[in-house]
Amino acid sequence: MKKWGFFLFLLLCLSFVIVNRESSYQDNEEVQNDEKNNNDHLDNSETPESFRTIEITKEQVFQGNLLLVNTEYPVHQESIKSDVVNLFTHKELTMGYGLLDHEIKLSEDVAGKFSEMIAAAGEEGVRHFLITSGFRDFDEQSVLYQEMGSDYALPAGYSEHNLGLSLDAGSTQMKMDAAPEGKWIEKNAWKYGFILRYPKDKTEVTGIQYEPWHIRYVGFPHSAIMEEKNFALEEYLEFLKEQKSISTTIQGEKYEISYYPVTKDTTIHVPSNLRWELSGNNMDGVILTVFLGAAHTDRKEIRMAE
Numbered sequence: 616m617k618k619w620g621f622f623l624f625l626l627l628c629l630s631f632v633i634v635n636r637e638s639s640y641q642d643n644e645e646v647q648n649d650e651k652n653n654n655d656h657l658d659n660s661e662t663p664e665s666f667r668t669i670e671i672t673k674e675q676v677f678q679g680n681l682l683l684v685n686t687e688y689p690v691h692q693e694s695i696k697s698d699v700v701n702l703f704t705h706k707e708l709t710m711g712y713g714l715l716d717h718e719i720k721l722s723e724d725v726a727g728k729f730s731e732m733i734a735a736a737g738e739e740g741v742r743h744f745l746i747t748s749g750f751r752d753f754d755e756q757s758v759l760y761q762e763m764g765s766d767y768a769l770p771a772g773y774s775e776h777n778l779g780l781s782l783d784a785g786s787t788q789m790k791m792d793a794a795p796e797g798k799w800i801e802k803n804a805w806k807y808g809f810i811l812r813y814p815k816d817k818t819e820v821t822g823i824q825y826e827p828w829h830i831r832y833v834g835f836p837h838s839a840i841m842e843e844k845n846f847a848l849e850e851y852l853e854f855l856k857e858q859k860s861i862s863t864t865i866q867g868e869k870y871e872i873s874y875y876p877v878t879k880d881t882t883i884h885v886p887s888n889l890r891w892e893l894s895g896n897n898m899d900g901v902i903l904t905v906f907l908g909a910a911h912t913d914r915k916e917i918r919m920a921e
C-alpha cells in the first residue's frame with residue numbers, strides 16, 4: 616500500500632509540474648500575442664493602409680453619382696444609371712409618398728435612399744410628398760422640351776433627369792416653396808445623400824432658376840460637405856479639383872476624398888481593406904471617396920486606458 620501511495624504522490628507531483636509548465640507556456644504565448652497586437656495597433660495608426668492599383672478608363676469620367684450635367688456637360692449614354700426601374704411596379708420603394716402617374720422611373724438605389732428620407736420626414740409629421748417626375752430617357756426629354764419649351768425643360772441629354780439620379784418632388788397640399796415638405800427637404804436632404812440642385816442663392820452658378828422640387832442624389836458625405844460649405848455641385852467639383860485631396864470627419868466618421876485628372880493611362884491607388892467609391896465628374900476626372908470609419912483621436916491612448 617505504501618508503495619502505491621508513494622507512486623500516487625509521485626504522479627501528482629509530475630502532473631503538477633506538467634500543468635504548471637503548460638500554463639506558463641500559455642502565459643508566454645499570450646504575452647507574445649499581446650505584443651503582436653500592440654504592433655498591429657501601432658501599424659494601423661502610424662503607417663498607411665494597404666493599397667492596390669486600378670486602371671481608370673475614359674468611360675469612368677462619365678459614370679457615377681457626382682456627374683455634373685448642365686448646358687456645358689451633357690449626359691453620355693454610359694452615364695445613365697443601370698438600375699432604373701418603374702416605381703409604380705416597385706411598391707416597396709414607394710411607401711409613404713405618392714406618384715403622379717404610372718410611368719415614373721428612377722434608379723432603384725436612389726429610390727431606396729429617397730424612401731429612407733421620406734420615412735424620416737414622416738416621423739417628424741411631414742408626410743405629403745408626391746414624385747411628379749423621375750428618370751426620363753432622351754426621347755421623353757425631347758418630347759417634353761418640344762411641348763413645354765426651354766423655360767420649363769432642357770433639351771435631351773442636358774437634363775439631370777436623363778441620368779436616373781434626379782427627381783422632382785412636390786407636396787400634395789401646396790406649392791413646394793411654401794410647403795412643410797419643401798422646407799423639410801431643404802433642411803434635411805443632405806443627411807440622406809441628396810441635394811437641392813438648383814437653390815435660390817445659386818442661380819448664377821447653376822444657370823437655372825430656383826427649383827425647390829428638383830432633388831438630386833450625390834451620396835454621402837458629399838451632400839454633407841456641400842451643405843456645410845454652401846456649395847452648388849459646380850462649386851463643389853471645382854473645390855475638389857483645386858484641393859486635390861481633402862479629409863473630413865462628419866458625425867464621427869472619417870472620409871478622404873481625392874480628385875484625379877483622367878488621361879489615357881491613368882492609374883490610381885485604392886485601399887484594399889477599406890470601403891471606397893469612385894465617380895466621374897463628367898468633365899475631366901474621377902473622384903475617389905474612401906470611408907475610413909469611426910474617427911479615433913489616438914489609438915495608443917485608447918490602448919493605455921484598457
Ligand SMILES: [Zn+2]
Pocket residue numbers: 748776781782783828829830
Ligand atoms: Zn427636375
